[in-house]
Amino acid sequence: MPQLTRDLWKEKIISKLKSDKGKELEDASNKDIYDIISSMVNEEIMPQWVATQKKYKEENCKQVYYVSMEFLIGSLLESNLLNCGMLQISNEVLESIGKNPQEVYSQEHDAGLGNGGLGRLAACFMDSLASLSYPGHGFGIRYRYGLFEQRIIHGNQIELPDYWLKDNYAWETRKEEEAICIHFRGDVHMFRKNDGNLEFKYENTDKVLAVPYDVPIVGFQNQVVNTLRLWSAEPYYEDKDNVYREGSKYYHDLDHKHSIEQISGFLYPDDSNHEGKELRLKQQYFLVSSSIQNIIHHFKKNYKLPLKRLPEKVVIQINDTHPSLIIPELMRILMDEENFSWNNAWEITTNVIAYTNHTIMSEALETWPTSMMQELLPRIYMIINEINERFCKGIWFDHEELRNQIPNMAIIADNYVHMARLAIVGSFSINGVARIHTEILKKQEMKIFYQLYPERFNNKTNGINHRRWLLQVNPKLAGLITDVIGPQWIQRPKQLISLLKYSKDSSLLERFDTVKSENKQRLANYIYEQTGVLVDHHSIFDVQIKRLHEYKRQLLNIFHVLYLYNELKENPNLNMVPRTFIFAAKAAPSYHLAKEIIKLINKVASIVNYDTTIQNKLKVIFLENYNVSLAEKIIPAADISEQISTASKEASGTGNMKMMMNGALTVGTLDGANIEIRDLVGERNMFIFGLTADEVLNYYQNGGYRAIDIYNTDDRVKRILDQLNQGEFGSHEIEFKDIYYNILYHNDPYFVLKDFEPYIETHELVEQAYRDKLTWLNMSVTNIAYSGKFSSDRTIQEYVAEIWKLKKL
Incomplete structure (x- = not known):
């Protein structure tokens, strides 16, 4: 390809629209433009692809083959533009012809x-x-x-076919x-x-x-x-x-x-x-x-x-x-x-x-x-x-x-x-x-x-691909980091540690805060488009996005929401920082209890979001059809990263790494990679709570835990479970009884009640920290600085x- 310029890029789009689509620029849809740009990127990739395979053969080198039932690659146009060095010029040309780059790239399923x-x-x-x-x-x-x-x-979660190949797949x-x-x-x-x-x-x-x-x-x-x-x-x-x-x-x-x-x-x-x-x-x-x-x-x-x-x-x-x-x-x-x-x-x-x-x-x-x-x-x-x-x-x-x-x-x-x-x-x-x-x-x-x-x-x-999960999905934060420490971190992500020198620079922290605020406003706009719910981008964006499974404990999170809602109903003037709880998750179609938890989250949202007596201090958002593209919208805007699995159950987690890299602070158990995050940033820069893996395994092996005892001694827990049992959050009395019985009569197999009190106390510490804006931003930048350790480049x-x-x- 000749030296790429904006004029050449634009000319090629116009020319290919005519030859491939039979359309003038002003008649082209976002999908037409997506198809044309994809074909142009493929023209750049194909010779390199052939040359790479030829080089491997000539050098007679050892090769690794990674065999997996899953490759969750998401959409590739923006990623391929970035990796080919064409993303900036593509964005500029699209804007010059009156197209929103993100709307064009989002045409890819x-x-x-x-x-x-x-x-x-x-x-x-x-x-x-x-x-x-x-x-x-x-x-x-x-x-x-x-x-x-x-x-x-x-x-209710309803499953529809995901026919992602209904259009030709460009790649x-x-x-x-x-x-x-x-x-x-x-x-x-x-x-x-x-x-x-x-x-x-x-x-x-x-x-x-x-x-x-x-x-x-x-x-x-x-x-x-x-x-x-x-x-x-x-x-x-x-x-x-x-x-x-x-x-x-x-x-x-x-x-x-x-x-x-x-x-x-x-x-x-x-x-x-x-x-x-x-x-x-x-x-x-x-x-x-x-x-x-x-x-x-x-x-x-x-x-x-x-x-x-x-x-x-x-x-x-x-x-x-x-x-x-x-x-x-x-x-x-x-x-x-x-x-x-x-x-x-x-x-x-x-x-x-x-x-x-x-x-x-x-x-x-x-x-x-x-x-x-x-x-x-x-x-x-x-x-x-x-x-x-x-x-x-x-x-x-x-x-x-x-x-x-x-x-x-x-x-x-x-x-x-x-x-x-x-x-x-x-x-x-x-x-x-x-x-x-x-x-x-x-x-x-x-x-x-x-x-x-x-x-x-x-x-x-x-590890996670820092080029996608920071450079691509959060370009303003990536640009700010490059302004401060130079671009070397893109090739050597551990150099993000250089940010520590600036973690108490108030003028720089204000710039970080501006970027986060813009990301939150962008997500708030998307939430309104998708759900019709207005959320305050100045509120704490508390995010849990991952597969819905009992051990990941979305239930503990929504119990915390119910606790806050009950507190606000008793005292609407309660002095609390407004909080927006954001969930996204799919449950396996045959996993009844997981689907009941999704239903509970949405039922609580339908009540909390429209209760004017709590003065907009609490919002609950469930964004449907969680996938890579949705994660790319949410993660740059997260203030809190919920990593609250029952200790010993989460092998590692990578959502914790993605949100850390984008400046969110972790609320988590000592499970999976949370422990290694803690070892790097220190407990003062995250929020740890709950049973340890050894304590959980000891309970499983030797007994000694009775959920009913917590129900009988903690009024907050009793009230929440009774609300579920008595139909207060259901359209009829039996709506959420399965959750109630699983907790009390299957002895709370993932220790939701056992960790409830320390979880509530930890979130009170979160609120205190958030009120001190400079301290919060210092913690946020410190997390970004240490996140280079969790690049997949290091793992590879x-x-x-x-x-x-x-x-x-």
């Missing part, structure tokens, strides 16, 4: 490729790999529908010529060869075609473009000409086509029945089989080395347990197709695969019925069974001290295949994602495996040095 932190972490990692010039690529599934599009109707390239055949079901025949080794033949299988769609991952202004390869499931036809020759088979073939396309149909199908469970298992094998076949094909083509040297050039990082089947699938290919012995194949496999654990929650540590695995993946089940037999025998003969633990370690136990155990046994590295999470894995959840493989366990605290450098052993391009 968020890619429906993920749900929460797991997928967003994968997206940040992809960006950091490219921006740091490392050869690293992603493998995922090209879901036609995302999790769901959330609508709130009468306070994908279909590579049909590189499609791969995947096999399900079928018959396995075993033969003994002349040399005594066994040979397996896999016949009569159901074949599915995995068609790759490649999405470029653009490094930050370094001309490096890596690849996110997404697999789409399509019918496999050996003889396309004869597919519909017999008319009677037409509808049968349509049904068959539909059933196959379901594999990449939508993210996380409902697994409450057999069909849903089987579909999830199909998705996981579809992802790993297509990915590992692709990796081996690429290795053979580009390295010209024997496969026994695969670990020298390839490392595969599996993101949680979902891709664990990559272990037996790699074994299958090495043995059945490449004629390796078991021992040699196992040595290669266990030097290629590395595993990231993201949770200690039992429901997330996947298991699959052995009968389902045998029927759907017969050869894979045989290999898992053999892995299990050899593993258990190894413990019996070589680790006498662990013999009695074999039932708790076996990969196949109680008629289930335990995927986390498979991932541990088949990997050379097992990492947690925050220091406390890794310690809990080593000392609690995976203690016996840690005794067996202490050298495999390590910690890699999560740790993976590279300690696990992947990569070299920069």
